[in-house]
Amino acid sequence: MPLSERAVTVQASPIRRLAPFMLQARERGVKIHHLNIGQPDIETPKAYMDAIRGFAEKVLAYGPSDGLPELKKAISGYFGRYDIAITPADVQITLGGSEAIQCAFCIVGDPGDEVIIPEPFYTNYNGFAAMVGLKVVPVTTRAENGFAMPPIEAFEKAITPRTRAILVCSPNNPTGVIFTPEELDELALLAKKHDLFLIGDEVYREFVYEGSRPKSLLELKGVEDRVIVVDSISKRFSACGARVGALISRNQELMACALKFAQARLCPPTIEQLGAIAAYKMSPDYFEPVREEYRRRRDTLYEGLCHHPGVLLKKPMGAFYMIARLPIDDANDFAQWMLTDFQLDGETVMVAPADGFYATPGLGKNEVRLAYVLEVPKLHRCVDILLKGIKAFNKA
Amino acid sequence: MPLSERAVTVQASPIRRLAPFMLQARERGVKIHHLNIGQPDIETPKAYMDAIRGFAEKVLAYGPSDGLPELKKAISGYFGRYDIAITPADVQITLGGSEAIQCAFCIVGDPGDEVIIPEPFYTNYNGFAAMVGLKVVPVTTRAENGFAMPPIEAFEKAITPRTRAILVCSPNNPTGVIFTPEELDELALLAKKHDLFLIGDEVYREFVYEGSRPKSLLELKGVEDRVIVVDSISKRFSACGARVGALISRNQELMACALKFAQARLCPPTIEQLGAIAAYKMSPDYFEPVREEYRRRRDTLYEGLCHHPGVLLKKPMGAFYMIARLPIDDANDFAQWMLTDFQLDGETVMVAPADGFYATPGLGKNEVRLAYVLEVPKLHRCVDILLKGIKAFNKA
Numbered sequence: 001m002p003l004s005e006r007a008v009t010v011q012a013s014p015i016r017r018l019a020p021f022m023l024q025a026r027e028r029g030v031k032i033h034h035l036n037i038g039q040p041d042i043e044t045p046k047a048y049m050d051a052i053r054g055f056a057e058k059v060l061a062y063g064p065s066d067g068l069p070e071l072k073k074a075i076s077g078y079f080g081r082y083d084i085a086i087t088p089a090d091v092q093i094t095l096g097g098s099e100a101i102q103c104a105f106c107i108v109g110d111p112g113d114e115v116i117i118p119e120p121f122y123t124n125y126n127g128f129a130a131m132v133g134l135k136v137v138p139v140t141t142r143a144e145n146g147f148a149m150p151p152i153e154a155f156e157k158a159i160t161p162r163t164r165a166i167l168v169c170s171p172n173n174p175t176g177v178i179f180t181p182e183e184l185d186e187l188a189l190l191a192k193k194h195d196l197f198l199i200g201d202e203v204y205r206e207f208v209y210e211g212s213r214p215k216s217l218l219e220l221k222g223v224e225d226r227v228i229v230v231d232s233i234s235k236r237f238s239a240c241g242a243r244v245g246a247l248i249s250r251n252q253e254l255m256a257c258a259l260k261f262a263q264a265r266l267c268p269p270t271i272e273q274l275g276a277i278a279a280y281k282m283s284p285d286y287f288e289p290v291r292e293e294y295r296r297r298r299d300t301l302y303e304g305l306c307h308h309p310g311v312l313l314k315k316p317m318g319a320f321y322m323i324a325r326l327p328i329d330d331a332n333d334f335a336q337w338m339l340t341d342f343q344l345d346g347e348t349v350m351v352a353p354a355d356g357f358y359a360t361p362g363l364g365k366n367e368v369r370l371a372y373v374l375e376v377p378k379l380h381r382c383v384d385i386l387l388k389g390i391k392a393f394n395k396a
Numbered sequence: 397m398p399l400s401e402r403a404v405t406v407q408a409s410p411i412r413r414l415a416p417f418m419l420q421a422r423e424r425g426v427k428i429h430h431l432n433i434g435q436p437d438i439e440t441p442k443a444y445m446d447a448i449r450g451f452a453e454k455v456l457a458y459g460p461s462d463g464l465p466e467l468k469k470a471i472s473g474y475f476g477r478y479d480i481a482i483t484p485a486d487v488q489i490t491l492g493g494s495e496a497i498q499c500a501f502c503i504v505g506d507p508g509d510e511v512i513i514p515e516p517f518y519t520n521y522n523g524f525a526a527m528v529g530l531k532v533v534p535v536t537t538r539a540e541n542g543f544a545m546p547p548i549e550a551f552e553k554a555i556t557p558r559t560r561a562i563l564v565c566s567p568n569n570p571t572g573v574i575f576t577p578e579e580l581d582e583l584a585l586l587a588k589k590h591d592l593f594l595i596g597d598e599v600y601r602e603f604v605y606e607g608s609r610p611k612s613l614l615e616l617k618g619v620e621d622r623v624i625v626v627d628s629i630s631k632r633f634s635a636c637g638a639r640v641g642a643l644i645s646r647n648q649e650l651m652a653c654a655l656k657f658a659q660a661r662l663c664p665p666t667i668e669q670l671g672a673i674a675a676y677k678m679s680p681d682y683f684e685p686v687r688e689e690y691r692r693r694r695d696t697l698y699e700g701l702c703h704h705p706g707v708l709l710k711k712p713m714g715a716f717y718m719i720a721r722l723p724i725d726d727a728n729d730f731a732q733w734m735l736t737d738f739q740l741d742g743e744t745v746m747v748a749p750a751d752g753f754y755a756t757p758g759l760g761k762n763e764v765r766l767a768y769v770l771e772v773p774k775l776h777r778c779v780d781i782l783l784k785g786i787k788a789f790n791k792a
Contacts, residue, residue, distance in 0.1 A: 127660025
């Protein structure tokens with residue numbers, strides 16, 4: 001009674017391996033600063049909470065499989081404010097951005113087909129690909145270039161007869177990079193040339209600290225029917241526990257297929273969608289102070305680390321992550337050691353070793369992903385702990 | 397840029413085809429009684445609603461991927477009250493029973509592998525199988541036998557080298573049948589003999605109107621590590637819109653794999669789990685009046701239809717569905733005609749043609765699935781409308 005190959009081989013969360021060491025440190029009374037996970041500490045909007053608490057129906061019934069019409073409308077209205085014209089028919093509400101990715105994978109390919117993704121990438125793409133039998137083919141971006149998109153030839157070289165789609169996450173988790181309009185235009189041409197879909201994970205689109213608003217794949221010309229965008233309220237409205245996201249495409253044949261898969265799982269959570277409607281109806285002004293707060297946090301962590309000898313870190317432009325190359329041999333050993341052997345006045349820092357974000361074995365060995373989801377004074381403290389930790393680790 | 401084969405070929409909801417006719421009838425002012433969907437009208441428990449409205453955190457954060465520990469404990473406690481010993485470690489909270497089925501499929505087989513399911517079956521199994529690349533192999537149950545489980549030889553005949561699991565839903569959607577302890581024991585022997593998993597969809601386990609409590613797969617001896625049970629609060633607590641379910645197995649290697657897939661999609665909805673905890677902590681007395689209400693409804697619909705000439709309908713034992721063979725040629729035509737051409741004093745009934753619940757083409761042509769989720773006086777009215785509708789349809 002063997003378990004399936006995909007179940008056995010699918011990558012476990014690369015962060016999870018460290019959890020027992022984290023718990024032991026906590027038991028020893030060590031205070032742990034979490035730079036390892038992207039759980040924002042920003043308060044969920046009051047409008048969201050009020051909508052949830054105000055739920056007055058007697059029966060918590062199934063909603064429509066594609067989501068509440070008012071939420072689909074609110075999301076198309078949100079994009080409309082950025083002059084991105086989509087209609088409610090182009091939107092399907094999903095169980096977080098997670099389900100949107102999984103559904104997109106299901107629709108673009110059959111088992112054995114391939115999807116190209118710039119690495120390092122959000123590790124959970126691996127899980128969704130394994131579930132639906134797709135193969136992830138990485139195209140490497142490098143710390144030396146600030147994880148900028150590789151030349152388009154690198155993508156073209158990765159294309160095989162089984163390639164069905166290219167997925168880009170911008171602003172990027174885990175690198176914080178934002179792909180330029182020109183880079184995305186080149187991807188659009190490539191997608192047309194090789195008859196591919198383009199999947200955009202754009203859940204961090206509001207979290208941008210440099211330059212103008214990032215270009216959405218929905219703004220690319222000539223590939224309107226090839227583009228699938230993954231969206232989510234988790235980070236945008238600090239509502240990670242809601243599990244409300246969206247799959248967006250103007251390809252109505254594709255949306256009809258998405259609906260068939262959506263019908264199988266019945267509907268997204270009803271009450272949480274009411275919260276999401278309220279959040280999407282807020283003024284865009286809501287994002288300003290949030291963005292400012294994250295910008296300060298980014299600057300704190302970046303400035304604190306980038307001048308340190310041996311640290312390779314270009315200024316990230318968006319999302320709330322960065323990948324730093326550290327003057328250490330092995331980031332897994334270092335991350336574990338910071339929990340098991342190090343403390344500064346009873347405090348330590350938990351980081352995510354970056355190798356788990358690469359599909360190519362051997363890459364990211366001396367890199368860590370840092371999430372700046374803590375307040376500025378705490379981040380100053382984290383920098384201090386990290387730098388002293390690196391020094392001590394190299395002497396140990 | 398073709399869509400995937402699975403996306404194109406996956407069955408759409410067999411009920412959905414009728415939706416436009418339903419909307420047109422509604423626009424004409426016809427009142428439609430819905431016997432076509434399993435949306436209970438029973439009120440969601442006050443304890444559930446209170447827990448949701450009482451959510452007082454400032455940040456709606458990610459919860460654990462396997463669900464809130466208190467909910468896992470509450471569910472193992474619930475089974476413990478029926479002398480079914482499971483521990484919280486045997487429970488993973490899922491996004492409705494839907495995700496539990498999908499996850500089970502992912503774990504028991506790889507693309508191309510097969511799962512045997514008695515037909516007619518819950519149509520959404522098709523969607524999950526398509527998503528993860530499994531093939532559903534039906535074993536036919538028949539209206540003439542009240543949809544009783546076929547002889548074990550029928551299952552054995554359906555086994556191939558690619559068979560990985562047998563799925564049984566008991567109490568059954570769509571037939572209302574409950575498989576006997578002896579039948580399940582035979583299945584257990586077969587699973588051992590052919591090294592298969594047994595998946596039990598037991599979301600209707602509280603909805604039983606005849607005989608003793610249905611046996612759970614979790615009570616089978618000698619196959620503890622082969623059994624996966626799918627559970628859900630949707631029907632049990634009339635909380636369909638919550639999207640909270642559970643995957644239950646004592647096979648810890650299997651649960652570790654389930655956790656890896658769960659980590660990919662981060663967590664189940666946080667607030668809804670608080671509602672579920674409150675619901676599971678209610679006294680088992682809660683179910684008595686609910687069960688009585690459904691029993692009266694079943695009796696109303698069954699007694700109203702079973703004596704009519706040409707109707708083939710054995711008394712269903714559980715869940716809140718029945719499949720009736722009607723004296724008509726084509727249930728799809730009939731269901732549509734009831735919406736487009738028939739009314740009794742401005743009212744009509746919407747039924748689900750049963751052919752969509754069969755995997756074998758041609759079966760169920762003159763059968764309909766009826767869900768008794770309406771109050772008794774309304775069901776009396778439905779019987780009247782249905783019988784007069786059948787008569788008029790056959791003259792039309």
